[in-house]
Amino acid sequence: MFDNPWVTSLIGEVGHLLAQPTTWYLGAVVFISGIVRGFSGFGGALIFIPLSAALLGPRKAIAVFYLFDLVSASPYGLMQLPKSNRREIAPMVIAAIVMLPVGAWILKHADPLVLRWAVAAIVAAMLALLISGWRYHGHPTTRTSCLVGLVAGVMGGATGITAPVVITYWLSSTAAATVIRANIMVFYAVTSLSTDVVYFFNGLFTFDVVVYALVAWPLYSLGLVLGARVFKGTSDTHYRIAAYVLIAFSLLASLPLFDRFLR
Numbered sequence: 001m002f003d004n005p006w007v008t009s010l011i012g013e014v015g016h017l018l019a020q021p022t023t024w025y026l027g028a029v030v031f032i033s034g035i036v037r038g039f040s041g042f043g044g045a046l047i048f049i050p051l052s053a054a055l056l057g058p059r060k061a062i063a064v065f066y067l068f069d070l071v072s073a074s075p076y077g078l079m080q081l082p083k084s085n086r087r088e089i090a091p092m093v094i095a096a097i098v099m100l101p102v103g104a105w106i107l108k109h110a111d112p113l114v115l116r117w118a119v120a121a122i123v124a125a126m127l128a129l130l131i132s133g134w135r136y137h138g139h140p141t142t143r144t145s146c147l148v149g150l151v152a153g154v155m156g157g158a159t160g161i162t163a164p165v166v167i168t169y170w171l172s173s174t175a176a177a178t179v180i181r182a183n184i185m186v187f188y189a190v191t192s193l194s195t196d197v198v199y200f201f202n203g204l205f206t207f208d209v210v211v212y213a214l215v216a217w218p219l220y221s222l223g224l225v226l227g228a229r230v231f232k233g234t235s236d237t238h239y240r241i242a243a244y245v246l247i248a249f250s251l252l253a254s255l256p257l258f259d260r261f262l263r
Contacts, residue, residue: 022055023215030068030216034223036246037073039231041080041181042167042188043246044069044220049160050119054256056212058112062160063204067213069188070196072221076228077189083182085175091142092166093187095149096156097194103157104198110158116256119159123251129168131244144169156195162188167247181231 029051037044045065052061107115148169156162166187170180199205 026052026055026212026216027219031219031223033065034072034220035227035230036223037069037220038076038224038227038229040227040242040246041077041184044073045161046123046247047249050116050251053112053116058115058159059107059204060206060209060212062107063199063206063209064212064216065160066192066195066199067205067209068217068220070192072217072224073185074189074192076224077185077192080182080185080189083178084186085179085183086186088145089183089186089190091145092149092152093190095146096153096162096187096191099150099153100157100191100194100198103154103159104195104202104204106154106158107160108202108204113256115159119161120251120255122155122159122165123161123247127244127247127251153191156191157198160195162191177235 029048033044033048036047048065049058049061052064055061056064148165151165152162155165166184170183175183196205
């Protein structure tokens with residue numbers, strides 16, 4: 001039944017991973033990431049990538065996340081299309097896709113530690129802006145959406161995290177939580193597919209990345225379902241507070257200063 005050497009090797013590698021204590025730590029991170037993603041529409045990458053990068057390294061952590069997120073969250077995200085504001089999403093998605101190859105090039109060639117500190121700095125700046133109470137009171141224009149998309153594309157390709165700039169843009173508006181969440185989920189559903197294509201052609205989906213993604217996928221999917229159930233009935237105020245707390249937690253836990261506690 002398993003005469004194929006690739007399949008036999010895959011099964012053996014999965015079994016080896018399940019015997020490692022660090023795999024169970026990563027499993028817990030994956031599950032929590034799924035709950036966060038299902039609840040808020042974002043945050044999966046914000047939780048998983050920083051917390052797993054200390055063990056896997058940024059390149060592998062980012063590639064693993066985008067592989068299991070594609071088959072788990074992207075289909076669910078596309079189901080939110082009727083609730084979203086497509087006029088705001090379309091130009092942002094197009095601009096982000098254009099810049100993804102630039103970000104992927106940075107990911108492939110930049111120093112991993114520098115990338116991690118860069119992610120932490122960007123997340124901190126965006127969180128401070130949100131907590132300050134600043135709001136984008138103007139009507140979202142095509143130009144503004146494109147600019148946000150361009151920045152998100154570079155950040156997403158290089159660090160796997162587009163949330164800070166995208167979330168700041170939409171959370172700073174006065175739109176209802178249901179619309180914000182739908183916009184975010186549709187944006188990520190489309191750009192995740194594009195990111196996977198770019199990563200594939202850059203050779204980032206190695207054998208061990210596929211193995212990690214296969215192990216993570218069931219836990220992440222379960223977390224998505226639970227998170228979506230928790231979101232129902234959540235007020236706009238509680239939604240925003242939860243989003244801020246999640247970003248802050250991810251920022252602190254992802255700092256390279258704490259690597260010695262994770263290894």
